[in-house]
Structure formats: C-alpha cells, structure tokens
Amino acid sequence: MEIQNKKIEKQEYLNAREEILAAWPTGQGVSIEEGVKYQQSLPESKRFASVLNQAVKEKKVLIQPRAGVALVDEHIELLKFLEEESDLLPTTIDAYTRLNRYDEAQKGIDKSRAAGHSLLNGFPAVNHGIESCRRIIESISKPVEIRHGTPDARLLAEISYAAGFNSFEGGGISYNIPYAKNVLLEKSIRDWQFIDRLTGIYQEEGITINREPFGPLSGTLVPPFVSHSIAIIEGLLALEQGVKSITLGYGQAGNMIQDIAAMQSLTELAHKYFGEAGFKDYELSTVLHQWMGGFPEDEARAFSVIAWGSVVANFAGATKVIVKTPHEASGIPTKEANLQGLKATRQMIQMTHDQCYFNIAELALEKEMIHREVDAIMAAVFEAGKGDIAVGAVKAFEAGIIDVPFAPAACNYGKMLPVRDNTGAVRVFETGNTPLPADVMNYHKEKIRERAAVEERDPCFQMVIDDIYAISKGRLVGRPR
Numbered sequence: 282m283e284i285q286n287k288k289i290e291k292q293e294y295l296n297a298r299e300e301i302l303a304a305w306p307t308g309q310g311v312s313i314e315e316g317v318k319y320q321q322s323l324p325e326s327k328r329f330a331s332v333l334n335q336a337v338k339e340k341k342v343l344i345q346p347r348a349g350v351a352l353v354d355e356h357i358e359l360l361k362f363l364e365e366e367s368d369l370l371p372t373t374i375d376a377y378t379r380l381n382r383y384d385e386a387q388k389g390i391d392k393s394r395a396a397g398h399s400l401l402n403g404f405p406a407v408n409h410g411i412e413s414c415r416r417i418i419e420s421i422s423k424p425v426e427i428r429h430g431t432p433d434a435r436l437l438a439e440i441s442y443a444a445g446f447n448s449f450e451g452g453g454i455s456y457n458i459p460y461a462k463n464v465l466l467e468k469s470i471r472d473w474q475f476i477d478r479l480t481g482i483y484q485e486e487g488i489t490i491n492r493e494p495f496g497p498l499s500g501t502l503v504p505p506f507v508s509h510s511i512a513i514i515e516g517l518l519a520l521e522q523g524v525k526s527i528t529l530g531y532g533q534a535g536n537m538i539q540d541i542a543a544m545q546s547l548t549e550l551a552h553k554y555f556g557e558a559g560f561k562d563y564e565l566s567t568v569l570h571q572w573m574g575g576f577p578e579d580e581a582r583a584f585s586v587i588a589w590g591s592v593v594a595n596f597a598g599a600t601k602v603i604v605k606t607p608h609e610a611s612g613i614p615t616k617e618a619n620l621q622g623l624k625a626t627r628q629m630i631q632m633t634h635d636q637c638y639f640n641i642a643e644l645a646l647e648k649e650m651i652h653r654e655v656d657a658i659m660a661a662v663f664e665a666g667k668g669d670i671a672v673g674a675v676k677a678f679e680a681g682i683i684d685v686p687f688a689p690a691a692c693n694y695g696k697m698l699p700v701r702d703n704t705g706a707v708r709v710f711e712t713g714n715t716p717l718p719a720d721v722m723n724y725h726k727e728k729i730r731e732r733a734a735v736e737e738r739d740p741c742f743q744m745v746i747d748d749i750y751a752i753s754k755g756r757l758v759g760r761p762r
C-alpha cells in the first residue's frame with residue numbers, strides 16, 4: 282500500500298466513506314452536513330478545543346478521567362456522577378469496538394441489558410449509533426472526548442463526530458504499535474489520515490474537533506524521545522489533513538525532572554517541527570497521563586501514585602492530566618473510585634499550582650538531551666522517507682530507528698531496551714538501531730553506571746525486570762533488595 286503525507290482530496294474522502302459507513306447498520310445515513318449542524322448547535326462550554334485553549338491561556342491544568350460502560354443510560358449516569366469534579370470528560374470505548382467486532386459488542390450490550398450492569402469494558406458507540414450518543418452530549422454540561430485504542434477507527438470517528446463528540450484520541454502509529462499485533466503500519470497510518478481528513482472537513486465548516494495522539498504507547502519505560510518522535514509525526518500527519526487543534530501527550534515515567542523536561546520539551550519540539558513544516562495556524566496543548574505502569578493493589582498506595590502524577594502534571598505545566606483511579610490494579614473502576622481519583626488529583630493540583638515550576642540546571646540538561654535525541658530520530662525519519670514523514674515513519678519502524686519498548690506490534694523492531702538510572706529517570710540500556718548521537722549515548726551509560734555502583738551490581742537486564750515490577754512493589758527504581 283502506497284502512502285504519502287499529502288492532504289487527501291475531499292472528494293476522495295467522500296467517495297471512500299460509503300464503504301466505511303457500511304461496516305455496521307448504524308453507519309447508514311451518517312451525514313457530515315447534519316453532523317456539522319449538530320456540532321454548530323453546541324454551546325462553547327461543550328467545545329473541547331475551546332476549553333483547552335482557555336486553559337493554555339490561563340496556564341491551568343485541567344483534569345480528565347477515563348470512563349465507559351456498556352449501556353447508554355448507565356454511561357450517562359456515570360458521566361453525570363463524574364462531571365462536577367472533571368474539567369473534561371471521556372467516553373472510553375470497549376475492546377470489541379476497538380477491534381471492529383461490532384457483532385461481539387452487540388452481544389455485550391444484550392448481555393449487559395439482561396444482567397442489569399455493564400459487561401463490556403467500555404462504551405460501544407458504533408452499536409449505539411448517533412441518536413443514542415447525542416443523548417450523552419445533551420445530558421452532560423462539559424466537553425466529551427472519545428478515548429479508545431482502535432487501529433481502524435474510521436466508522437467510530439464518523440459516528441462520534443456527527444453525534445457531537447469533539448475530541449478524538451489516537452493515531453495511526455500510537456493506536457497500532459501498543460494496541461495491535463499484526464496491523465500493517467501503512468494501513469493504520471492511512472486509515473488515520475482518513476480520520477484526520479474527516480476532522481479537516483469539519484474544520485472547513487468551522488467545527489474544531491480536537492485530536493489527541495496517544496502519548497504513553499506501551500506505558501512501560503518509554504524514553505521521552507521515543508514517544509515525542511511519534512507524537513510529533515502524528516501531529517504533522519494530522520496538520521497535513523487540516524486538523525487545527527492538537528493535544529500531544531506523554532506518559533509519566535516517574536523521575537520528576539525528566540518528566541517535567543519531557544513535557545516542556547514536547548511543546549518546544551512540536552512548535553519547532555510544526556513551524557519547520559510550514560504550519561502556523563494550529564492550537565497546541567499537552568496532556569500528561571498519570572503513571573501508566575503497574576499499580577499497587579492497595580488503594581491507599583494507589584492514591585500516592587495518583588497524587589504523584591498530579592504534582593508532576595502541575596509542575597510540568599501540562600494543559601491536562603489523565604487521571605487514574607485506586608482500582609487501576611483490579612480493573613474497570615467503580616464510579617466512586619473514579620471520583621476519588623479525580624478528587625485526589627484536584628486537591629494535589631490546587632495545593633501545588635501556585636508554586637513555581639522547576640527551572641534548574643539538571644532540568645536544562647535533561648531538556649537538551651531530549652531535544653538532541655528527537656532531532657536525531659526526526660532527521661533519520663525524514664531521510665528514510667526522502668522528506669515524506671508518512672513513508673519515513675514506516676521505514677523508521679522497519680529499520681528500528683523508532684523502537685517502542687515492550688510493544689506487541691509485529692512491525693515494531695523491539696531491540697531498544699530502556700532501564701532506570703539511580704534517580705529513576707528512563708535511560709537507554711541497549712540502543713538497538715535508534716540513531717542516538719554517541720555523546721548522548723554516553724550520557725545514558727554514565728547515568729546507568731551511577732546506579733550500578735550504588736546497587737553494587739553491573740548494569741544488567743535484571744535491572745530492567747526489577748524496574749518493571751518496582752511501582753507495584755511500592756518503589757520507582759527496581760532495587761535488588
């Protein structure tokens with residue numbers, strides 16, 4: 282499949298959408314014009330991009346949960362229960378819908394109705410269709426985002442946009458590599474170019490729909506340069522298709538200086554690469570995902586992890602933070618647990634928001650390293666694609682130039698190995714084929730050697746294993762004893 286980073290002609294999109302809409306009966310008759318009209322009818326207070334822009338201006342940190350259950354009335358009840366404590370709301374989509382298995386999603390709906398409670402791990406928006414989804418938008422006073430993990434979300438986007446959701450998470454790389462096993466990168470990038478083109482069509486009608494590439498990826502020891510490179514590539518692909526409102530994300534890794542450096546450099550690097558590509562008229566915001574790794578079972582310990590992620594989001598100056606719950610280790614949270622996570626986050630942000638952001642030499646050095654790493658990756662990606670970022674992305678994964686640690690996708694190279702240093706910052710233990718400059722690689726090695734000396738062991742793979750289990754054992758760095 283030939284792909285290229287070129288704006289899809291509107292007519293080409295319109296010709297292709299009939300097949301997209303035919304994938305499930307609720308797609309029949311979905312009209313962009315009618316969807317635009319409905320979006321136009323919404324008040325500013327229900328426009329995701331407007332709320333984000335206001336927060337960027339006021340340097341506020343917005344808080345947003347994840348939430349989704351099988352049936353419409355229960356989902357509305359859940360969001361109403363959470364909306365007072367949230368600045369922005371989600372609709373987390375179920376796993377069957379993410380795999381385009383709408384027949385299974387339908388069975389889940391039927392069984393949930395019979396059981397009287399949700400038997401799906403999210404909201405099956407495609408099966409419910411536009412009218413039912415609009416009941417959510419009508420019932421909730423704040424903007425609502427579709428959060429999911431769908432390599433092919435073209436039908437989900439058509440229905441969600443027409444139903445009044447005006448923020449949509451995901452991307453052709455970030456919803457493939459961590460979420461799929463055998464989906465061709467060319468296909469998922471192409472499918473998401475169509476989603477971004479639909480977003481661009483709504484934009485041409487004056488409806489801004491926010492797009493949020495999925496920052497955390499595998500959520501396991503992902504070095505900032507890896508997630509930033511993918512975030513920037515997906516941002517560039519979206520801008521090319523006419524997207525205007527972009528939120529780039531990053532998953533908290535645990536060392537505060539590194540996480541703050543990551544968030545600040547993400548904004549700097551996005552402006553750099555978007556500007557170099559000739560884009561000026563875009564709205565950029567950032568999102569920090571609270572700790573995406575293994576959570577402690579104990580709810581009191583879980584609240585510490587949630588609070589930690591709140592402080593970091595605040596000091597990093599993130600536009601929004603995605604909130605975890607004390608049920609993270611056990612599964613889908615109750616609405617009460619979800620609300621508790623929001624309250625703990627709100628309290629911590631309010632307690633620390635007026636304090637200055639860090640601005641120390643260590644932070645400057647960490648940011649410089651991330652800039653150098655991302656520049657090295659992006660240069661290699663542009664070279665691999667002979668200037669085309671879409672082609673370059675595919676070739677970069679084939680060559681291991683971009684390599685996401687612990688990702689399931691077959692198209693991921695899987696040779697780069699991260700490990701924490703003595704302060705818990707994520708460093709590169711094995712470069713694989715990532716083209717990091719030698720002096721930057723030496724910086725990583727030196728930082729790892731510091732930890733090895735403290736732990737009286739050589740740098741070793743066991744450190745990586747220890748780090749993966751550390752937080753669920755109440756630590757950040759996986760110490761040997």
Ligand SMILES: CC[C@H]1O[C@@H](n2cnc3c(N)ncnc32)[C@H](O)[C@@H]1O
Nearest residue numbers: 347348349350373402403609613614
């Ligand atoms: C990206 C993975 C994250 O999404 C969370 N998640 C997935 N489905 C739901 C759900 N239905 N309600 C609340 N949180 C959810 C999960 O707990 C994990 O923190």
